[in-house]
């Protein structure tokens with residue numbers, strides 16, 4: 095299987111190129127040239143597989159054997175998911191106070207968010223390709239809180255990689271900050287950036303600027319492992335299949351998912367899993383008050399509005415970049431249209447989709463935007479009723495599904511829990527009776543990080559571009575000049 099840009103520029107590339115480049119040459123997102131279809135018989139045969147076995151089957155569909163052999167793929171999956179705390183990798187918790195409702199716990203990786211699910215495999219894969227070619231890459235990551243820690247954790251100590259991890263100072267929790275700044279490895283460079291009124295989006299602007307300078311980009315071999323990288327989306331399909339098999343009594347029965355969403359990477363994967371043949375009934379887009387996706391699906395308007403700081407800070411995202419990738423598959427791969435719309439968005443900050451297009455992408459999706467007071471009420475209620483602690487993002491998905499109960503209908507529902515509650519102590523402080531869930535309010539890795547020395551740099555947004563460029567040059571001189 096080869097890959098191409100969803101905006102139609104450049105020529106087809108191999109899976110390896112798509113993963114190592116991150117972005118396509120025309121600034122578009124890589125998409126596979128076709129989506130494999132899976133019939134019910136095949137699905138039935140997969141029903142009893144473990145998470146890793148299932149991942150092997152699904153990922154194999156997207157990679158030629160000549161690029162990665164079966165043994166190599168299995169080894170990469172072991173290397174990635176053996177770092178998870180639970181044998182099942184992503185366990186499901188059946189709620190007692192809602193019928194047929196399950197919380198999918200995607201947070202048992204080393205940095206306690208669902209970003210570990212995609213990042214573990216992607217970073218290991220990138221390093222695998224680079225080792226084989228004896229090449230080096232610099233990875234720049236902008237984070238809204240969880241991408242940075244996951245990227246830093248998996249890049250740390252990797253021979254072929256340097257990680258430049260940028261975060262908006264003050265807009266992420268100190269627990270998240272510590273996960274990035276207490277790693278002792280010299281290939282991790284974490285930078286807290288002051289004055290980012292638009293959060294992670296402000297950082298993306300600077301990264302895009304660096305990427306656009308061909309000479310600099312080639313010398314430092316810049317790449318990206320954020321969710322514009324196809325590798326992340328591909329891996330995230332696995333948890334939809336896995337969850338489906340756990341809760342459907344018969345393969346073919348309807349199951350719905352509620353997903354706390356910001357960049358639409360997770361839901362793009364869910365939408366593609368359905369297009370491949372997984373019988374998902376509804377995908378519920380659970381937005382917080384930064385409701386860009388809700389506006390797209392409800393009103394047909396893709397527009398950028400000022401950021402609102404919420405308790406579910408990892409989804410305080412203004413531009414859901416993976417919507418463009420999903421849209422490509424909804425308009426029969428019409429790259430001209432994707433290019434036209436995304437150019438319009440860049441220019442005007444807004445696109446209005448026509449009715450036909452709206453119908454095409456809305457199919458199978460519901461959406462809801464929820465506010466913080468409801469989050470707290472629901473977290474408290476689940477804590478009181480069943481001594482289970484949701485993190486604020488999981489709460490967004492549950493609140494949205496409560497509000498959309500009638501539209502969702504009567505069949506199993508999986509709410510994705512994308513972070514461990516221990517990452518959000520300031521939210522937990524707003525709750526009462528937390529002694530009942532003491533074991534869930536703390537996590538050993540967070541506690542240990544409190545004792546470690548921090549190694550961080552700060553920089554003002556206005557000088558980030560220059561500072562980053564200089565620091566990368568210095569690092570390059572020191573490490574690679576004489577190699």
Ligand SMILES: *Cc1c(COP(=O)(O)O)cnc(C)c1O
Nearest residue numbers: 240355356357358359360408512
């Ligand atoms: C990144 C993240 C999300 C959102 O995922 P998208 O793919 O950007 O929609 C949700 N919850 C948490 C905790 C996250 O870190």
